[in-house]
Amino acid sequence: MATTAAVVDHATHAHADDRSFIRKYIFSTDHKIIGIQFGLMSLVFLALGGTLAMMIRWQLGFPGKPMPLGSLLPETMAAGGIMLPEFYVALVTMHGTIMVFFAIMPLLMGLFGNFLIPLKIGAPDMAFPRINMASFWIAVSAGVLMMAGFFVEGGHAGAGWTGYAPLSARPDLSGVSLGQELWCLSLIILGLASILGATNYITTVINMRAPGMTWFRLPLSIWALFIASILVLLAIPILSGAAIMLLFDQTIGTNFFNPATGGQPLLWQHLFWYFGHPEVYILILPAMGFVSDVLACGSRKPVFGYHSMIYAIISIGFLGWIVWGHHMFQSGMNPTLGMTFTISTLLIAVPSAIKVFNWMGTMWRGSIHFTTPVLHAVGFVAMFTIGGLSGVFMSSTPVDIYIHDTYFIVAHLHYVLFGGSLFGLFAAITFWYPKMFGRMMNEFWGKVHFWLTMVFYNAVFWPMHDIGVHGHMRRIYDPSQYDFLKPLAPVNTFISISAFLLFATQGIFALNFIISWFKGEKAGRNPWKDTGLEWSTPSPAPHGNFEKTPTVYNAPYEFSVPGMAEDYLPQDQKADQSRAPAGAGH
Amino acid sequence: MANATMMGPPAETQPATGVYNGKVGMWIFLGSEVMFFTALIGSYIILRFAHPEQWATPGQALNIPVTAVNTFLLICSSVTMVKAFAAIQDGDQKGLRMWLVATVLIGATFVSVQVYEYVHLAHLGLLPSGYREGSDLANAAASGVAWKAGPALPAAVGLYGTTFYTMTGFHGFHVTMGVLCMAFVTWKAFNGKYTVADHRGVEVIGLYWHFVDLVWIILFTIVYLM
Amino acid sequence: MxxxxxxxxxxxxxxxxxxxxxxxxxxxxxxxxxxxxxxxxxxxxxxxxxxxxxxxxxxxxxxxxxxxxxxxxxxxxxxxxxxxxxxxxGRNSVPAGALAYNVTAKQFEWNVGYPGPDGQLNTADDFKVRNQLHVPVNRDVVLEATAEDVIHSFFVPAFRLKQDVVPGMRMRIWFRATEPGPYEIACAELCGLGHYKMRAFVTVHTQEEYDQWLAERAAQAQSEAQPSAVASR
CATH class of the missing domain: 1.10.287.90 (Helix Hairpins)
Incomplete structure (x- = not known):
């Protein structure tokens, strides 16, 4: 095992790069490579999760009709190409699980947490490069375990991504045994990877900021990643604990969630959502940070209300801990608690609104260059607003009685996770792609991808509000069973066709991503004329990042400073150095 | 130097807090551990409040004296850990090795006693799922007679067995991990890797060790004594 | 729409x-x-x-x-x-004097327990009907709901009513229907592979219709259950 030996006595070199291929690209300790590894893994999972969604949409749009290529599936999943109910619940479960844990979260935290933090704070690498590498490979093994569930007897976990006990704890009732155990095990292992990652990020931000990089000179992307890392650090162990209890209930006969022996099914829900709501903010805060960076650069203006943006991030991070009960209004939880959770949930609308208004304020009186990342960032604000506003409906407990567990919730969560997180990620990927690979992504195809995604995305998720308001339940294999859902069938078909088009559109992005890697136009150090430290180093940045440790003189978004020749002032450049001769006597 | 690259910052950077990365990182990691044990202890509290009748009187099913001695041992291992750290601060290599070996041995003893306790309890009839059918405890509970100079045993102990094994088991797992890491640090100490100037590995593993020790004091109190 | x-x-x-x-x-x-x-x-x-x-x-x-x-x-x-x-x-929201029924959810059906001719729930003359809840219009109704196996959710879209039914817990679900007619009951919480077909009906009757229906079903249940009821007591 030459590789392990090589890793053990690895020391960080800032410049010399004589590492073997395996140490450079496979078992690398370079945060940028690890970030890209996380990114590629998550993009594969993103495509996979999307494929599962397409199968779900086929069944809902065309219930009982054989799926295209469905005959390729084994008889345990689809009989003669027609999906079986047990496969449908596994699809619903795994679409959620994969998208949340193996696509969006590792894209935000794994890819950009790794890639951006050291570059943007002026550090040569993470605080613990080898733990960082371990974190990635642990995540990969969790992913392999999760995928293995599809191939075991009894099929994959079928209790929803929320894994509500006792259904998830009782193989005799769900028909799933090994699949559900693998689900638990995989999440426990992934949790370890996340905790190691979060420890690393937090330590790095606290300890390794370049000289002059004070807390209030940190870009909002770093603030968001920092707060999200704290949420990961403190929320994920709750999930690990709960998943361990569930695994024990399934395997060694413990009674945590078994009502027959006094166990408490609601205990699972409390634990899951006590983790789960901070998790929601783990999935959106970093995207908010990226969008702030991209919008400021695109508008050539400082972020409007930089400090209140930070306080908003912090208060969202804090309030996220006291709202978990709003997932449980109809669960049989003490109704008086419902009241408390309503108020705390509604309060979280305040920092969210502050952020939206500040983004608009950033565009106001700017000079907006609509490059692909900026389009996605504006799209993020537009779509996140819808997701935020639809959340108000369910925070009102009486309205939630009706819309809870309907497609209204599905619409809401996709407006936040797709319209929010994923548009934020598209903005971030297209924005930092040149720093990752040294080449630009194609602008034309980027814009085509944006507009088609925007149109089809809304065609998919906007009507879901409507069918939700008509009472359409979630996770239903065949809506045609119910008379009151029959009139909604054409809407379901429309949604499904739009979903197929939305999925196909992502092929443009995938091709643009891959082809640009080899054929894209070469990017200079700073193609967007941005102010961040990462742009002062070559693209792609070398191992060790900076030729010499940068010193920071400025706030993060000094665009269009009056009296300067250039409309941007990099963080590591003294203001007087770059002042134009004309402005010297100013 | 291997140690420096493992725990220390890469060259050139000065930690902003003045505290080296390994120590900051361990404190942060322990925050995560606190939440993990919070989940376990929180669940314990909720289950016990819901079904207090499933809990045996302290000392009835669990052997308090044996575990008290075990607890004392673990506290002693925190003392030996402090001694090891103090030794290397004075540059006393021999003292460092001796106290580290003592810590490893005491930690291993603690785990061994816990394994013995599990085997004994399982034999007696307490499993994670509750009573073992046909065991002494199950028979005593079914007959409803007083057990071991105490009141009668609870009719069902499903939650009692569940929480006992899960909580002590996960603590035992943490001690085991600690012993393994400590053995690694000890091995490095025997190779002379720690100096007066740089003994970060000893300090970092010490932080973890004291944390695990502290958790046990809480667990011993609520699982055995209450 | x-x-x-x-x-x-x-x-x-x-x-x-x-x-x-x-x-x-x-x-x-x-x-x-x-x-x-x-x-x-x-x-x-x-x-x-x-x-x-x-x-x-x-x-x-x-x-x-x-x-x-x-x-x-x-x-x-x-x-x-x-x-x-x-x-x-709310904690004490169930109105006094509400008509009470037992509802037991299990994979994948809703069993409704009716008070027999004595009008009292949980007495010997109770009878059960699968997937059929019959109630009178403009009367307060309370369902004493439990689940046998996993969590289900009692959902009547037309009543704007939804309540999870958790095994090991007793839920009191109340409502007052204002228009006669048949309405669908759905399960709103994923409860297994048959979740999608866990469908039942609530039929809202006028008081006279309801009394008549109840008497018929009670008599029918009485005659069916008579031999076994005697044997077991």
Whole structure:
């Protein structure tokens, strides 16, 4: 095992790069490579999760009709190409699980947490490069375990991504045994990877900021990643604990969630959502940070209300801990608690609104260059607003009685996770792609991808509000069973066709991503004329990042400073150095 | 130097807090551990409040004296850990090795006693799922007679067995991990890797060790004594 | 279609629907303002030759205003929600004298236990009907609901009523239907592979119809259960 030996006595070199291929690209300790590894893994999972969604949409749009290529599936999943109910619940479960844990979260935290933090704070690498590498490979093994569930007897976990006990704890009732155990095990292992990652990020931000990089000179992307890392650090162990209890209930006969022996099914829900709501903010805060960076650069203006943006991030991070009960209004939880959770949930609308208004304020009186990342960032604000506003409906407990567990919730969560997180990620990927690979992504195809995604995305998720308001339940294999859902069938078909088009559109992005890697136009150090430290180093940045440790003189978004020749002032450049001769006597 | 690259910052950077990365990182990691044990202890509290009748009187099913001695041992291992750290601060290599070996041995003893306790309890009839059918405890509970100079045993102990094994088991797992890491640090100490100037590995593993020790004091109190 | 909530037939309907529409108007205004603002800014402030962005870091007054307006609005929504929630699900919300039924959920059916001729629940003359809940119109009804196996959720869209039914817990679900007719009951919580077909009916009768139905079914149940009931007692 030459590789392990090589890793053990690895020391960080800032410049010399004589590492073997395996140490450079496979078992690398370079945060940028690890970030890209996380990114590629998550993009594969993103495509996979999307494929599962397409199968779900086929069944809902065309219930009982054989799926295209469905005959390729084994008889345990689809009989003669027609999906079986047990496969449908596994699809619903795994679409959620994969998208949340193996696509969006590792894209935000794994890819950009790794890639951006050291570059943007002026550090040569993470605080613990080898733990960082371990974190990635642990995540990969969790992913392999999760995928293995599809191939075991009894099929994959079928209790929803929320894994509500006792259904998830009782193989005799769900028909799933090994699949559900693998689900638990995989999440426990992934949790370890996340905790190691979060420890690393937090330590790095606290300890390794370049000289002059004070807390209030940190870009909002770093603030968001920092707060999200704290949420990961403190929320994920709750999930690990709960998943361990569930695994024990399934395997060694413990009674945590078994009502027959006094166990408490609601205990699972409390634990899951006590983790789960901070998790929601783990999935959106970093995207908010990226969008702030991209919008400021695109508008050539400082972020409007930089400090209140930070306080908003912090208060969202804090309030996220006291709202978990709003997932449980109809669960049989003490109704008086419902009241408390309503108020705390509604309060979280305040920092969210502050952020939206500040983004608009950033565009106001700017000079907006609509490059692909900026389009996605504006799209993020537009779509996140819808997701935020639809959340108000369910925070009102009486309205939630009706819309809870309907497609209204599905619409809401996709407006936040797709319209929010994923548009934020598209903005971030297209924005930092040149720093990752040294080449630009194609602008034309980027814009085509944006507009088609925007149109089809809304065609998919906007009507879901409507069918939700008509009472359409979630996770239903065949809506045609119910008379009151029959009139909604054409809407379901429309949604499904739009979903197929939305999925196909992502092929443009995938091709643009891959082809640009080899054929894209070469990017200079700073193609967007941005102010961040990462742009002062070559693209792609070398191992060790900076030729010499940068010193920071400025706030993060000094665009269009009056009296300067250039409309941007990099963080590591003294203001007087770059002042134009004309402005010297100013 | 291997140690420096493992725990220390890469060259050139000065930690902003003045505290080296390994120590900051361990404190942060322990925050995560606190939440993990919070989940376990929180669940314990909720289950016990819901079904207090499933809990045996302290000392009835669990052997308090044996575990008290075990607890004392673990506290002693925190003392030996402090001694090891103090030794290397004075540059006393021999003292460092001796106290580290003592810590490893005491930690291993603690785990061994816990394994013995599990085997004994399982034999007696307490499993994670509750009573073992046909065991002494199950028979005593079914007959409803007083057990071991105490009141009668609870009719069902499903939650009692569940929480006992899960909580002590996960603590035992943490001690085991600690012993393994400590053995690694000890091995490095025997190779002379720690100096007066740089003994970060000893300090970092010490932080973890004291944390695990502290958790046990809480667990011993609520699982055995209450 | 399109954000219009369908016709409802319980006493909860007007209040929940009203709240829904109030929130729809408030969020609708916010939605239009933000989206129009975004589109307007995108056109007005797009990069053009010679345009330079203004160097602005923020505006405290503006931020205080929109923070305060948002906070006040959401608190008002919260305050308006309280009485409705208390009426439907509050601790002591079940009206005295409500007609009681037992509802037992299991994979994948709703079993309804009716009080027999004596009008008392949990007595020997109770009878059970699978997937059929019959209630009189304009009477308070309470369901004493439990689940046998996993969590189910009792959902009657037409009543705006939903309540999870958790094994090991007893849920008291009450409502008052205002229009006779058959309505569908759905399970709203994923409960296994047959979740999608866990469908039942609630039939709202006029009082006379209801009395007649109850008498018929009770007699039928009596005659069916007679031999076994004698044997077991």
């Amino acid at each position: 399109g954000w219009i909530i369908p016709h409802g037939v319980s006493t909860f309907t007007p209040e929940i629907d009203r709240l829904y529409y109030i929130i729809l108007v408030i969020t609708g205004i916010a939605f239009v303002l933000v989206e129009i603002g975004l589109i307007y800014f995108s056109f007005k402030y797009r990069a053009q030759p010679g345009r330079k962005a203004h160097y602005i870091h923020g505006n405290v007054t503006a931020e205080v205003i929109w923070t305060a307006v948002t906070a006040v609005t959401v608190v008002i929504i919260g305050i308006m929600s309280v009485p409705v929630w208390n009426k439907v699900k």
